[in-house]
Amino acid sequence: MTLQINNDSRVVATNIKRLGFEEAGELLALAQAHTQLPCKVIDDGCHERAEVVLKLAISAGIDPLLLRRAFVFNTDVGGFLSMQKPLIEPIKEWFKIEREAGRLHTGARYVSNLSVFVVDEYGALRAEAMPTIYLDDTKDATWGVGHVAVMVGNYVVDTAFHHPITFAEWQSAMNLQGMIPLVGNIRSLPELHIEELDELGINKISRALGSVFEDRTSETQEQKLTKVDLANLYQLLDDHQKTAFFDSLFEEQIKAKGLYSREHWTEVYPGPLTSRGENYDEFCPSKRADIKLFLAKSSPKKRLETSLEILRPFKDYERMILGYRYEWFSSEAKA
Numbered sequence: 001m002t003l004q005i006n007n008d009s010r011v012v013a014t015n016i017k018r019l020g021f022e023e024a025g026e027l028l029a030l031a032q033a034h035t036q037l038p039c040k041v042i043d044d045g046c047h048e049r050a051e052v053v054l055k056l057a058i059s060a061g062i063d064p065l066l067l068r069r070a071f072v073f074n075t076d077v078g079g080f081l082s083m084q085k086p087l088i089e090p091i092k093e094w095f096k097i098e099r100e101a102g103r104l105h106t107g108a109r110y111v112s113n114l115s116v117f118v119v120d121e122y123g124a125l126r127a128e129a130m131p132t133i134y135l136d137d138t139k140d141a142t143w144g145v146g147h148v149a150v151m152v153g154n155y156v157v158d159t160a161f162h163h164p165i166t167f168a169e170w171q172s173a174m175n176l177q178g179m180i181p182l183v184g185n186i187r188s189l190p191e192l193h194i195e196e197l198d199e200l201g202i203n204k205i206s207r208a209l210g211s212v213f214e215d216r217t218s219e220t221q222e223q224k225l226t227k228v229d230l231a232n233l234y235q236l237l238d239d240h241q242k243t244a245f246f247d248s249l250f251e252e253q254i255k256a257k258g259l260y261s262r263e264h265w266t267e268v269y270p271g272p273l274t275s276r277g278e279n280y281d282e283f284c285p286s287k288r289a290d291i292k293l294f295l296a297k298s299s300p301k302k303r304l305e306t307s308l309e310i311l312r313p314f315k316d317y318e319r320m321i322l323g324y325r326y327e328w329f330s331s332e333a334k335a
Contacts, residue, residue: 020066020153023057024164027150028157030056038314039159040086041321043141044133045314046148048307053150053157054186055304064186066153071182071190072171073146075204075249077256081147081174082140086160087321094321095137099123107331112324115316119331127313135317140175145253147174151183171196178204180249194231202230208249209233212241 031053032039038049050069057067074081085091098104110117110125117125117135124136150157155164165173171181178200184190197205206225213233225233237245247254298306320326 017154020151020155021164023062023066024152024155024157026060027053027057027062027152028159028161028164030060031157031159036308036311036315037159038311038318041135041314041318042083042085042160043135043314044130044143045311046143048310049159050148050150051307052304052311053159055300055307057150057152058300062152067186068151069148069184069186069190070151070156070167070170070193071146071148071184072174073180073182073250073253074144074176075178075180075253077144077252079176079178080142080144081176081179082142083147083160083173083175084139085141087318088137088139090321090323092137095123103328103330105331109329109331110320110326111329112316112320112326113312115313117313117317117320125317127317129313130310133313167193167196177201180204192230192234194227194234197227197230202227204249205230205234208245211248212237212245 031037031049034052034056037052038045054067054069058064072081095104104119104123106119106121106123108119110119116128118128118131120126120134122136124134127133127135149170151167152164154166156167156170157164158170161170167181167183171179177198179198180201181193181196182190183193192205194205202225209230213236234245
């Protein structure tokens with residue numbers, strides 16, 4: 001009898017661990033088959049890709065209770081999350097051919113479908129629609145602030161991978177210590193994913209919690225807190241304290257303007273980051289309110305169309321790299 005109970009326990013544990021695995025595989029296949037979604041160009045646009053993938057999940061009838069967004073944030077200025085580009089071999093080949101043909105010089109223009117790309121002084125491509133995006137043949141895509149993807153149950157659906165992966169596998173692919181992992185249910189604030197903190201992350205969280213719980217500062221600084229300790233302390237935070245906690249945790253990034261300081265942790269929810277490319281000094285609460293109002297009033301169809309339109313230069317770049325027709329114009333000819 002005891003043996004049977006243990007076997008049942010192992011079956012239950014396995015089922016919990018594999019929660020959402022089949023649905024995640026189905027969703028990844030849908031995303032990779034989508035004709036407008038750039039799956040393999042990961043240099044930027046992760047929020048918009050996540051928005052599209054979530055809409056595909058809901059349209060496919062996947063249980064919304066299984067759906068979450070997974071975030072990893074870099075808390076240090078000067079550090080970078082990085083991940084190998086899925087298309088790195090065809091990218092290297094494309095850039096090699098263009099260089100050898102003498103076409104990859106400053107000011108030259110490439111037109112793929114409806115997108116225009118201009119070669120900068122370093123030989124990289126800049127999309128006219130998104131000039132801050134840097135497209136080149138380095139092996140890794142890098143992000144100074146963070147990365148986001150969709151979770152289905154216990155599995156991350158990131159189109160850079162060929163199959164669903166666990167959060168731990170996803171996080172370890174990004175090659176940076178001390179990342180802060182967050183997981184957010186749909187229409188709710190993201191929460192710390194304390195399970196996936198490494199030692200450096202634990203220390204950072206401990207210091208930030210110490211700045212919030214002033215009466216416990218000595219406790220959080222002098223004792224080595226476990227993940228269970230951190231989870232218990234974090235659960236005691238009210239919304240105001242959570243704002244103070246995240247301000248302390250990301251203070252360096254905020255001061256360096258890597259993250260907006262807008263009482264952001266009470267406003268930021270797991271949704272698309274629509275402020276990319278904004279001038280930090282011109283960004284203001286009224287703009288944030290306008291964006292939130294637009295998102296609130298937009299239908300799912302409109303939000304999907306908006307995300308795909310933002311991603312269009314990435315898709316056109318992907319098509320060009322994979323051999324679809326494009327046009328090249330010399331900077332001299334244009335002049």
